[in-house]
Amino acid sequence: MASRRTTSLLLFLCLFSALLSTVTAQTFTACDPLKEDNCPINPALSTTYSLNLTKELNTVLWNTTNGALTYTDEGAEFTINRKLDSPTIQSKFYIFWGRLEVFMKAAPGKGVVSSIVLQSEDRDEIDWEWVGSETDFVQSNYFGKGNDSSFDRGGKHEMGNAMNDFHNYTLHWTKEKLEWWLDGKLLRTLTYDDAEGGKWYPQTPMNVRLGVWPGGDPDGRKGTIEWAGGEIDYDASPYTMVVKSLKVEDFSTAEAYKYGDKSGDWESIELIGANSTFIEEINKPPPKSLSQKWAELPNGAKIAVYASSAGVGLIALLALIFVCIKQRRVGRKEYSLEESKFITDQNNTMTMQSKWNSNNGGYQELRRI
Numbered sequence: 001m002a003s004r005r006t007t008s009l010l011l012f013l014c015l016f017s018a019l020l021s022t023v024t025a026q027t028f029t030a031c032d033p034l035k036e037d038n039c040p041i042n043p044a045l046s047t048t049y050s051l052n053l054t055k056e057l058n059t060v061l062w063n064t065t066n067g068a069l070t071y072t073d074e075g076a077e078f079t080i081n082r083k084l085d086s087p088t089i090q091s092k093f094y095i096f097w098g099r100l101e102v103f104m105k106a107a108p109g110k111g112v113v114s115s116i117v118l119q120s121e122d123r124d125e126i127d128w129e130w131v132g133s134e135t136d137f138v139q140s141n142y143f144g145k146g147n148d149s150s151f152d153r154g155g156k157h158e159m160g161n162a163m164n165d166f167h168n169y170t171l172h173w174t175k176e177k178l179e180w181w182l183d184g185k186l187l188r189t190l191t192y193d194d195a196e197g198g199k200w201y202p203q204t205p206m207n208v209r210l211g212v213w214p215g216g217d218p219d220g221r222k223g224t225i226e227w228a229g230g231e232i233d234y235d236a237s238p239y240t241m242v243v244k245s246l247k248v249e250d251f252s253t254a255e256a257y258k259y260g261d262k263s264g265d266w267e268s269i270e271l272i273g274a275n276s277t278f279i280e281e282i283n284k285p286p287p288k289s290l291s292q293k294w295a296e297l298p299n300g301a302k303i304a305v306y307a308s309s310a311g312v313g314l315i316a317l318l319a320l321i322f323v324c325i326k327q328r329r330v331g332r333k334e335y336s337l338e339e340s341k342f343i344t345d346q347n348n349t350m351t352m353q354s355k356w357n358s359n360n361g362g363y364q365e366l367r368r369i
C-alpha cells in the first residue's frame, strides 16, 4: 500500500517535472547572460506601480507577446478560443527583488493552464500555475538559471475555487527569501539556502508575464498533457482567465539593471542610472479619447472647425455646380478632367480632417499601438 503510494507519487513528480521542462523550454530568452557578454540591459521599474486591467494596457510598459486581450468591467480576459491560442503579456520593465500582487480568476477546463510568472534573462523563474480541471488547487514553483533537472521544486496548495472567484496571489521576493501568499495567508516560503545554498535561488532582475496556454494540446508531450489534466477539448472553448488588477513593486531603484559577469549571481548585477524612464509614463494621465478632446476644445476653436468644414463643403458644392454647368458647355473629354479636379478637392478635405485627428487623440492612439 505504502509502496504503491510512493510509486504514484514518483510518477506524479516525473510527469510534473516533464511539464516544467516544457514551460521553461517555452521561455528561452534571446540573449543568455550566462553565455554571452553585453546582453541588452534590463530597464528598471524602480517604483510601485498599480494597474487596473479594466482598461487597455499601456504599450510603453507592456508587450503582448502572443494573441490579444479583451477588456471588460471585470478585467482583462485571456482566452483560448482555438488550437494553440495562448494570449500572453510581458512587462518591458524589470524588478530586482520586489513584490507582485495579482487579483485574478484562473481559466477552467482540462488541459488549460493559467500562469503568473516572474522571469529573468538567465531564466531564473518564479511561478504560480493553475490546471483548469483542478479548480481547488494552485501550484507554486521556481527555477534558478534555467535548471529544471530536479523534481522537488514544485508545490501544490489546496484553496477555494480558483476559477470562479478572484483571489489575491502575492509574491514577495527578497535576497533572503521568497514567499507565495494567497488571500493574505502565507502558503510557502523558500529561503536562499533552501535552494542548494542559493545556487538555484531566483536572484536576477525579473519581468512579469501573465498568460494562459493549452498544456493539454493533443500534439504536445504526453507528460505535459497528463500534468495539464488531460487533452484540451477545443470544441468546448472559450476558456478564459481574467486578471482584474496588478500591483508591482521594485525594491531597487535604478534606470536599468545589467549583468556584470556570467555568474548569474545577484552580487554581479549592476544598478545603472538613477531615474527609471517608466515612472513618468506611470504618472501620466490616461490618454484622452477623440471625443474628450473635442469636448475640451474652446468654443472658438470648435466654431472654426465647423466653419472650415462648412466652408470646404460649400466650396465642394460650388465646384460641383461649376463642373455641371461647365460639363453642359464643353464636351465629355473636358468633363473627365474637371471630375478629377473635384476629386482632388475632396481629397484635400479628407487630408485636413485626418490631420486634425492626428494632432488630437489620433497621435496618442498611434503611440499606444
Ligand SMILES: *[C@@H]1O[C@H](CO)[C@@H](O)[C@H](O)[C@H]1NC(C)=O
Residues within 6 Å of the ligand: 052, 053, 054, 055, 245
Ligand atoms: C477599475 O476601473 C473600473 C472602471 O473604470 C472601476 O469601476 C473600478 O472601480 C476600478 N477598480 C480599481 C480597483 O481601481
Ligand SMILES: *[C@@H]1O[C@H](CO)[C@@H](O)[C@H](O)[C@H]1NC(C)=O
Residues within 6 Å of the ligand: 063, 064, 065, 066, 092
Ligand atoms: C514584443 O513581443 C514581440 C512578439 O513576441 C517580440 O517580437 C518583440 O521583440 C517584443 N518587444 C519587446 C520590446 O520586448
Ligand SMILES: *[C@@H]1O[C@H](CO)[C@@H](O)[C@H](O)[C@H]1NC(C)=O
Residues within 6 Å of the ligand: 147, 148, 149, 150, 196, 200
Ligand atoms: C541542476 O540542479 C541539480 C540539483 O538540484 C543538480 O544535480 C544538477 O547538476 C543541476 N544541473 C545543472 C545543469 O547544473
Ligand SMILES: *[C@@H]1O[C@H](CO)[C@@H](O)[C@H](O)[C@H]1NC(C)=O
Residues within 6 Å of the ligand: 101, 168, 169, 170, 181, 182, 183, 184, 185
Ligand atoms: C494581497 O495580499 C498581500 C499579501 O498578503 C497583502 O499584503 C495585500 O495587502 C493584499 N492586497 C489587498 C488589496 O488586499
Ligand SMILES: *[C@@H]1O[C@H](CO)[C@@H](O)[C@H](O)[C@H]1NC(C)=O
Residues within 6 Å of the ligand: 274, 275
Ligand atoms: C532623478 O530625479 C530626481 C527627482 O526628480 C532629480 O532630482 C535628479 O536630478 C534625477 N537624476 C537624474 C540622473 O536624472
